[in-house]
Amino acid sequence: MRERAQAVDPQLRQRRERLPPGHFHYYATCHPGLEEVVAAELAGRCIGAANIHPGKAGVSFTGDLVVGYRANMWLRSAIRVLQLLGETLLDARRPAGEEVYAAFRESAAWPRLLAPGQSFSVESRVWSCSNLSSSQLLSVRAKDALCDAIRDARGTKPLPPEPGRVADLPLYCTAYHDRLSIYRDMSGASLHRRGYRQAMHRASLNEAAAAGILHLAGWHQACRQEGAVLADPMCGSGTFLIEAALMATDVAPGSFRRWWPFTQWPDYDSDAWRQVVAAATAARHAPAAGVEVWGNDVHQGALGLALRDIQAAGMQRMVRLHHGECRDWALPRPPGLVVANPPWGQRLLGGERDESGSGFYGGSSGSEGAGDADLDWWNEPEGAAGERQRQQQPGRGGRREEAAAGAALAETWWDLSAFLKQQCAGASAFLLSGNPEATKGLRMKASQRMPLTIGGVDCRLLQYSVRGMDETAAGKEKKPAAEERAAR
Numbered sequence: 001m002r003e004r005a006q007a008v009d010p011q012l013r014q015r016r017e018r019l020p021p022g023h024f025h026y027y028a029t030c031h032p033g034l035e036e037v038v039a040a041e042l043a044g045r046c047i048g049a050a051n052i053h054p055g056k057a058g059v060s061f062t063g064d065l066v067v068g069y070r071a072n073m074w075l076r077s078a079i080r081v082l083q084l085l086g087e088t089l090l091d092a093r094r095p096a097g098e099e100v101y102a103a104f105r106e107s108a109a110w111p112r113l114l115a116p117g118q119s120f121s122v123e124s125r126v127w128s129c130s131n132l133s134s135s136q137l138l139s140v141r142a143k144d145a146l147c148d149a150i151r152d153a154r155g156t157k158p159l160p161p162e163p164g165r166v167a168d169l170p171l172y173c174t175a176y177h178d179r180l181s182i183y184r185d186m187s188g189a190s191l192h193r194r195g196y197r198q199a200m201h202r203a204s205l206n207e208a209a210a211a212g213i214l215h216l217a218g219w220h221q222a223c224r225q226e227g228a229v230l231a232d233p234m235c236g237s238g239t240f241l242i243e244a245a246l247m248a249t250d251v252a253p254g255s256f257r258r259w260w261p262f263t264q265w266p267d268y269d270s271d272a273w274r275q276v277v278a279a280a281t282a283a284r285h286a287p288a289a290g291v292e293v294w295g296n297d298v299h300q301g302a303l304g305l306a307l308r309d310i311q312a313a314g315m316q317r318m319v320r321l322h323h324g325e326c327r328d329w330a331l332p333r334p335p336g337l338v339v340a341n342p343p344w345g346q347r348l349l350g351g352e353r354d355e356s357g358s359g360f361y362g363g364s365s366g367s368e369g370a371g372d373a374d375l376d377w378w379n380e381p382e383g384a385a386g387e388r389q390r391q392q393q394p395g396r397g398g399r400r401e402e403a404a405a406g407a408a409l410a411e412t413w414w415d416l417s418a419f420l421k422q423q424c425a426g427a428s429a430f431l432l433s434g435n436p437e438a439t440k441g442l443r444m445k446a447s448q449r450m451p452l453t454i455g456g457v458d459c460r461l462l463q464y465s466v467r468g469m470d471e472t473a474a475g476k477e478k479k480p481a482a483e484e485r486a487a488r
């Protein structure tokens with residue numbers, strides 16, 4: 001039945017026939033809104049992928065095994081790299097569980113893909129299918145099929161992964177409009193887990209999203225020019241700063257990682273991977289003369305985190321940190337670019353969940369990353385700005401608290417506005433926001449609004465051309481009292 005279904009699906013047949021031997025179809029998943037950025041990264045000389053097609057929350061491409069290795073090493077803005085193992089049309093007239101089971105058994109030579117003693121996992125997404133709506137059913141039947149295939153071949157069933165660890169063979173399946181696609185997940189843990197973070201913190205921006213935003217802001221090109229400066233006046237744990245410094249020195253984002261699932265696979269080409277690692281090491285260079293990234297934050301604890309991670313990434317010579325309210329931050333010269341994600345009343349989650357709704361977003365426990373524990377600077381901020389931050393957290397009480405939180409938020413954006421106008425004349429500013437009310441405090445008109453989904457939140461990356469204003473003029477701009485603004 002399936003063979004017949006496949007035979008009449010010209011799209012599936014075409015996809016199979018197009019590839020030379022030893023080449024694969026891949027899919028790089030990403031935050032919705034960053035597809036074009038990921039496509040540009042894939043087309044770059046570091047990866048050299050072919051047949052690049054941006055989709056929804058990801059980009060498909062083709063290449064040999066080395067292209068897959070390079071994609072894992074060099075993609076800054078993607079979440080994971082999936083290698084297609086098989087694709088089939090589900091027959092809507094048959095029970096869904098049976099169809100999935102049969103499709104899985106036929107789609108790959110499982111005993112050749114899973115060595116004895118190795119573990120596997122299955123993560124699934126289902127949407128818009130005629131006869132299948134449960135991703136759990138898909139995962140369970142896929143596991144049954146794979147276990148049976150291995151048991152028939154070897155007499156023993158394969159192992160589940162150890163708790164908290166990525167499986168040797170993480171599988172990722174999608175069923176979309178009755179088309180079942182089965183992938184091997186080459187990345188295992190999300191690619192945003194670079195390996196330079198000493199501790200994962202929930203207030204930190206996802207590194208892959210940060211890199212994508214920097215690309216949209218043009219830093220990947222600007223950083224090649226002598227004297228280029230990028231500033232983040234609310235840098236928190238320094239994600240933009242570190243990612244910007246890595247870009248300016250061509251440090252591969254994957255070069256910090258010590259473990260990749262594909263190095264456990266029977267078809268692992270260790271020579272090819274060694275060459276990819278060696279090429280990444282050789283690509284590193286000093287930044288162009290005078291290229292620097294500057295960061296500021298009102299919270300000393302955040303800066304402590306930033307410093308540790310900057311050092312772990314080896315970027316301390318490029319990054320300057322400053323402690324204080326952004327409105328008081330005096331820069332030695334105006335930066336060309338300002339990139340920031342100021343508080344806007346809602347925290348972005350780490351970004352390992354399926355936020356696209358398209359199914360391409362794997363949560364993987366991985367084994368990296370510490371908990372929040374004693375680094376909870378977001379929840380215990382200091383001083384007046386700390387009070388503002390406390391108030392800016394959602395769900396903190398009744399209407400009065402909400403009004404106070406709104407006023408505090410407006411004041412934060414007001415301060416940011418003062419910083420931009422006084423210190424950054426002529427700069428392009430790119431600010432991430434998920435709250436149009438909060439951005440009103442800026443009193444500036446965005447020239448572009450780029451939609452992005454991060455942590456399941458619909459955001460905009462707002463672009464501003466900053467016109468200067470001296471301190472006297474800025475001082476004359478009436479800053480409404482917090483209560484006055486709360487009342488609006």
Ligand SMILES: C[S@@+](CC[C@H](N)C(=O)[O-])C[C@H]1O[C@@H](n2cnc3c(N)ncnc32)[C@H](O)[C@@H]1O
Binds near residue numbers: 298326
């Ligand atoms: C959403 S977090 C930024 C997270 C950061 N991008 C990261 O990856 O860690 C917002 C930051 O703004 C800082 N902040 C809030 N008001 C500020 C002000 N007036 N001046 C400077 N920093 C401020 C907070 O301390 C917090 O670190």
